[in-house]
Amino acid sequence: MQSENRVFDDFVKFVNGAAGTFAGMAREGEQAARERAREWMGGLDFVSREEFDAVKAMAAAARDEADALKKRVEELEAAAGGAKSSVG
Structure with missing residues (x-):
């Protein structure tokens, strides 16, 4: 055993x-x-979250600025078009 x-x-x-x-x-x-x-x-x-958020914020700001400039150009073109039609 x-x-x-x-x-x-x-x-x-x-x-x-x-x-x-x-x-x-x-x-x-x-x-x-x-x-x-x-x-x-x-x-x-890889980028850090902070870098990603910063670039995202810059892109949003650039997009807003581009939209504002587009609106301004449209307003100026409308004003210029209205002035031409009243002159001609």
């Missing part, structure tokens, strides 16, 4: 060692995957 317990104990130690080894391999694999992802992401040209 003593020898059967010893064989069982050895088997349990072996399984525990294998489980620890597999857990270590899983951790190393996860760390390697994270490092690869960081390298890949670092090579891309």
Whole structure:
């Protein structure tokens, strides 16, 4: 009976060692995957949220200014067209 317990104990130690080894391999694999992802992401040209918001605000301001200028040109053309018709 003593020898059967010893064989069982050895088997349990072996399984525990294998489980620890597999857990270590899983951790190393996860760390390697994270490092690869960081390298890949670092090579891309991402902008920060603040930069994106600043450019978005500048584009909106430029669009508003362009609309105002378009309206002004239309008003000037209408005034110039009205002046020509009254002169001619």
